[in-house]
Amino acid sequence: MDTKLLYNSKEYQLARYPKTDDKSLRAWSSVELLVLDYITDKKQDNIHLFNDRFGIWNSVLSSKNPVTVWAYASQKKAIVHNLELNNLSIDITYKTPLEDLGKVDLVLMKVPKSLELFEVFLQQIHKSADKQTEVVCGFMTKHFSASFLKIAERYFDEVEQSKAWKKARLLILKEPKKGIQYKELTNEIDWNDNLLQQHYGVFSSGKIDVGTQFLLENLQVQSDELKVLDVASGNGILAIETLRQNSNAQVTLVDDFNLAVASSEMNVKGENAQFICEDNLDDLEKESFDLVISNPPFHFEHENNIEVSVLLFKGVRSCLRKNGRFLLVANSHLNYKTHLKQVFTEVKIVKSNSKFVIYECRG
Numbered sequence: 001m002d003t004k005l006l007y008n009s010k011e012y013q014l015a016r017y018p019k020t021d022d023k024s025l026r027a028w029s030s031v032e033l034l035v036l037d038y039i040t041d042k043k044q045d046n047i048h049l050f051n052d053r054f055g056i057w058n059s060v061l062s063s064k065n066p067v068t069v070w071a072y073a074s075q076k077k078a079i080v081h082n083l084e085l086n087n088l089s090i091d092i093t094y095k096t097p098l099e100d101l102g103k104v105d106l107v108l109m110k111v112p113k114s115l116e117l118f119e120v121f122l123q124q125i126h127k128s129a130d131k132q133t134e135v136v137c138g139f140m141t142k143h144f145s146a147s148f149l150k151i152a153e154r155y156f157d158e159v160e161q162s163k164a165w166k167k168a169r170l171l172i173l174k175e176p177k178k179g180i181q182y183k184e185l186t187n188e189i190d191w192n193d194n195l196l197q198q199h200y201g202v203f204s205s206g207k208i209d210v211g212t213q214f215l216l217e218n219l220q221v222q223s224d225e226l227k228v229l230d231v232a233s234g235n236g237i238l239a240i241e242t243l244r245q246n247s248n249a250q251v252t253l254v255d256d257f258n259l260a261v262a263s264s265e266m267n268v269k270g271e272n273a274q275f276i277c278e279d280n281l282d283d284l285e286k287e288s289f290d291l292v293i294s295n296p297p298f299h300f301e302h303e304n305n306i307e308v309s310v311l312l313f314k315g316v317r318s319c320l321r322k323n324g325r326f327l328l329v330a331n332s333h334l335n336y337k338t339h340l341k342q343v344f345t346e347v348k349i350v351k352s353n354s355k356f357v358i359y360e361c362r363g
């Protein structure tokens with residue numbers, strides 16, 4: 001994997017976190033470089049970085065003390081790792097996508113895959129924007145869609161597109177629209193007498209995912225399964241069903257995405273729930289969970305990637321108690337059995353249909 005970047009006669013080391021075996025993947029793309037090129041002569045202070053996934057902008061612009069708007073626990077780790085690799089300060093000012101941004105002069109954004117998340121970002125920027133604010137959004141041309149332009153035009157009067165460079169392009173937004181009525185950027189899901197809330201951008205917008213539904217239909221929590229872990233918990237639906245079946249259970253929900261964790265906090269009520277924004281299970285007590293449930297991720301922005309899930313499986317193995325069980329649903333085409341068998345001694349298919357498989361793993 002290429003980790004060396006020569007930028008403005010300076011060499012940077014930029015690695016991906018989590019590590020990947022795919023040698024074609026790098027910690028930056030022409031999108032980030034095109035944005036940097038555009039802002040070279042800009043003198044603005046108060047720079048805000050959105051979706052700096054692995055920290056290239058944090059590294060190159062470190063001396064300007066930008067504010068980093070973070071969404072993923074893994075993103076924070078990648079940024080810190082790369083700043084350290086380049087002997088740069090790790091004293092970062094972080095904000096979440098829902099926090100007040102303060103004064104915003106210049107925004108650098110890699111447009112996220114989720115258009116909903118794009119809107120969350122833009123609405124928050126708009127709340128702090130003034131006549132001087134400039135928002136530079138970079139994206140790969142192949143990922144462009146008209147809806148994404150529409151969202152930009154909802155918040156800014158001036159929306160200009162750049163020429164393409166190495167298949168990347170910019171949208172430059174200026175002049176925040178006046179008199180905007182801000183929306184509550186959440187979706188509601190009506191599920192078995194529960195009205196779930198989730199922030200825009202959280203998995204399976206406005207509905208329960210079909211794979212998750214298949215797992216819910218086949219989930220039977222035993223009365224002695226009291227310590228339960230929901231891995232990659234999203235809006236918390238699997239934990240909710242667990243508590244519905246066994247109100248004595250204690251549930252722990254882990255998700256990498258801060259808006260997913262914030263959504264599950266709105267949905268899973270009571271004192272017997274713990275919420276963790278993390279991308280791995282390393283800090284959980286070893287051999288302690290009776291049951292682990294999951295609809296694990298296999299997308300990483302625009303990349304299809306099961307490496308993250310395989311790492312999570314290893315984490316599940318170490319925090320599952322002896323004879324505890326791990327129940328997960330996956331698209332059948334992913335053929336997880338091979339990977340699960342390398343981690344667990346017992347792997348069986350408990351149910352399948354034309355699209356999904358539910359695996360039960362032990363030991």
Ligand SMILES: C[S@@+](CC[C@H](N)C(=O)[O-])C[C@H]1O[C@@H](n2cnc3c(N)ncnc32)[C@H](O)[C@@H]1O
Nearest residue numbers: 203212232233234255256257260279295296297
């Ligand atoms: C397929 S969704 C399942 C969400 C929820 N359980 C459901 O069924 O609706 C996968 C979730 O994994 C989260 N995720 C991605 N990478 C992760 C990681 N390394 N650790 C924990 N969660 C992760 C995503 O943010 C997303 O919420």
